Amino acid sequence: MTQAPIISFKGVNKIYSNGTVGLKDISFDIPRGQFLVVVGLSGAGKSTLLRTINRMHEITSGEITIEEEPINDYKGQSLRLLRRKIGMIFQGFNLINRSSVERNVLSGRVSYYPTWKTLCGLFSKADREMAVRSLQRVNLADKLYTRADELSGGQQQRVAIARTLMQDPKIILADEPVASLDPLTTATVMDTLQRLNREDGITVIVNLHSVALARKYADRIIGLRAGQLVYDQPIAAVTEADLNKIYAEGAEA
């Protein structure tokens, strides 16, 4: 018997308020523990797809289920609990620059506390230790008390990953996490994501522009064009020619 998918899209459409089609009739399943890479031209809808999964974007019609629960109607507390189990990594890192690395990492844990405790910074000893361990996993424990804006881009992205680890996530969404990094730091960040996928069984979904990276890290590649799912293959079946076709502007699929 096959396991139920962790994420499932069923006929999902997203039309932005200005009429732009973000997603068009998207249906597919993501099995638990997969390393999925999403490719497509700029404006194809990759970010839109990712952001519907943690409801940073609302969909117009269709249904998304996560662990077999429809998420469309979540709000307030249930929405925050949904987001807690989904980590998100951004192209621009989105750290709080003026705060310490420790505070940035701990901020990934706030959804486990009532608001007043987060305001007073009353994190448990266990969680402070967890912050150190998360930083150790991205090889940055020595930067605990450094200000976030004193780190290099690659280090900042790894702090962002440590922040995500504090959520104890089942899913990590990464929207072009290495687009602003050099090749060497790109490798460390991607390797970190791969390790979390393999060691912790976290389902990872990454938007990438680089075909080479996609082939190196993915279990499966899906391709978007103009909001539509135009490609979906396990990595063993992916050919260079397929990927070139996704990126060939105006070409027929």
Next chain:
Amino acid sequence: MTYPEIPRRSWVQRWHVKGIGGTVVLLVLLVASSQMTGVDVGMFFSNFGQFMNLLVRMSHPAWDYTTVIIQPLLETIQMAILGTTIGAAFAIPFAVLSASNLIHSRLLRNVTRLFLDLVRTLPDLLLAAIFVAIFGIGSTAGVVTLAIFSFGMVSKLFYEVIETIDMGPLEALESVGASKVTIIWYAVLPQILNQFISYFLYTLEINVRASTVLGYLGAGGIGVFLQRSLNEFNYSQTAVIILATLVVVLVIDGISNHLRRVLL
């Protein structure tokens, strides 16, 4: 291959209608208003003698009066600090409610801003007169006046700061599942804190100066003594008060300028 056509500038852009029009309107307004209000620059020079006369009479400061005015001077500073702090504290929630990047409800934002605009249109002297009538002569009236005056001014400065912040960290905290208040505390506050303190100090500077004038209306502090000495034509005391106030204002300005340079 066809190239898309280069868009043409509209005639408004081509003839710089906005820039030229704006300058003309400004000039007309300037000339018209100086004629209508009947400002007579000549009078300033012809009555200059009286001014000199006053200066001569103030040129023998009664130095032993200094000990008397230290207490009211301190009271003036305390009034300014208290009033600014109370005003700024109340300004923070209102600034958040007015910031378009935090509050998506246009109605709520506009109602808050309208309220703040109303507060700002109240002149501080009018406020002082009202509160002296309510609380009687003394520093309570001064503190309340300064608090309201600072509230109106600071809330606008604050929300403009909030509107310039980087939204990335807010997005990250939202994706983590943080509540609205936690998001503001973690992602907004660190970005604005220094500018807030800087504006607070700037307002404090203004309030130290303003509170001398308010005291004149009976709202406590050094102004009360200023008024008394003037009424008694005791210009040698007036001179001491003015000099002492000047020193205090200079010191406060100096400290606050230094702190703001360190912060920004």
